[in-house]
Ligand SMILES: [Zn+2]
């Protein structure tokens with residue numbers, strides 16, 4: 668069984684999907700032991716939203732008030748393997764899907780907070796809703812080897828947890844311009860910008 672982004676090596680049990688891309692023997696071997704290929708409630712996944720190409724479920728070990736993982740059904744190893752416009756498009760769609768999934772679980776909390784604010788005579792605008800964060804871990808950060816977008820509704824449960832999801836802004840004045848600073852976490856928006864610029868995602872500034 669998997670737990671968040673740690674201690675997952677060698678723990679897969681599901682059968683891989685047998686279609687299309689997976690005729691590659693190396694890839695078939697990877698998906699056969701991949702815990703995120705074909706997630707189902709029977710395997711212990713708390714699924715929040717399912718669509719044709721994507722699926723979202725709750726992280727077993729949530730780092731924030733709400734913490735979902737949104738994944739493509741297709742086995743893609745990690746964010747470092749994405750390239751160019753096809754990669755950017757995929758992340759854009761996954762990000763939109765993750766936003767829909769998170770909104771589904773966040774809604775009751777937003778309503779509750781609005782009531783609190785109302786009672787205190789404070790702002791009721793949507794700006795008072797919790798901060799959200801969407802992004803990927805970058806190897807060698809140890810993680811499940813199936814591309815998964817972390818979808819977080821803050822606050823974090825502890826400062827230590829927050830460290831794993833630290834966003835490092837890039838330096839737009841660097842040559843070439845950087846979309847991201849040094850960090851093992853990259854946001855969906857940073858990823859899209861890096862890929863559209865012809866780059867690849869790495870832990871260092873890029
Ligand atoms: Zn997989």
Ligand SMILES: [Zn+2]
Pocket residue numbers: 671672803804810811815817
């Ligand atoms: Zn991760």
